[in-house]
Amino acid sequence: MTTFQNKVVVVTGGTSGIGLATAKAFSAAGASVFITGRRQEALDAAVKAIGGQVTGVRGDMSKLADIDRLYDAVQQRHAQIxxxxxxxxxxxxxxxxxxxxxxFDETFATNVKGVLFTVQKALPLLKDGGAVVLTGSTAGASGTPAFSVYGATKAAVRSFARNWVLDLKDRHIRVNVVSPGPIDTAGLNELFGGGAEADGVKAGLVGAIPSGRVGQPEEVAQAVLFLASDAASFINGAELFVDGGMTQI
Structure with a gap:
């Protein structure tokens, strides 16, 4: 099992789905984890569910002042990330x-502006030799009807990683992207209309996935832990698809 004992990990959007599963995995591996979420009730529930050394910081990562508050909270307890x-x-x-x-504005504010300044404002605290993982999407590499704005934001995230590895090479900070396909989360169900409608859409997607099913948040979490670990020490600027082979065919 990969250990993150005595490591400080920040997970934005950590109250549900992939973020929550990843925060749980980091905590179980011994890390001190900070998560963010926009709703206090969901944040409190996530902190309880994660357990271990976890701190919840309410914030919207499209707002720079909220990003500053996140890192202020980290700095009060730890010298580095x-x-x-x-x-x-x-x-x-x-x-x-x-x-x-x-x-357009809301999607780019959260997925592009938020990611940019989340990483930029972490730089003074990020450890030399540390790891950054960005959440991309299969939508950034292939087309989806009526999903072009979201897909464009995730293509931008992929481009960030390719450029930031050059900006950060002197500090040996690795930047990689994990790009999930359809993952069984509350967010995906909501996107697909909820209830029976969402179940129908997911069932329709299965035919396009060589693995024959949608993924689980825990499977993405394990990919993130790998990319963040010393086992991935020579992986930098890469995109790891966690999609059951969907993007490869």
Whole structure:
């Protein structure tokens, strides 16, 4: 088992789905974990579910002041950050003819602006030789109907990693991307309309996935832990798809 004993890990968007599963995995591996979420009730529930050495900091990562508060909270307890998982993000469907300015601005604010400044503002605390993992998506590498704005934001995240490895090479900070395919989370169910409608969409997707099923958040979490660990010490600027082979065919 990969250990993160005595390591400090920050997971943004850690109250549900992939973020929550990853925070749990880091905590179980011995890390001191900081998570963020926009709703206090969900944040409190996540902290309880994660257990171990975990701290919840309420914040919206599209707001720079909230990012500052996150790192202030970390600095009050620790001298450095070993791992940053910039995971907070989201989006919705809108075909080209229906995209409006609000849809564009909100999606880019969370998925691009938020990721950029989450990483930038972590730099004074990030340990030399530390690891950054960004959440991408299969949508950043392949087309999806009515999902172009979200896909464009995730393509931008992929591009960030390729460039930041050069900006951070003197500090030996690795930056990699984990790109999930369809993962069985509350967020995916909501995106697909919830209930029976979501179940139908997921069932339809299975035919396009060589593994024959949708993924579980814990499977993405293990990929993140690998990328953040010393086992991935020579992996830098890469994109790891956790999609059951969906993007490879």
């Amino acid at each position: 070993d791992v940053l998982f910039a995971n907070a993000g989201g989006g919705g469907f809108a075909p080209l003819g229906a995209i409006d300015e609000t849809h």
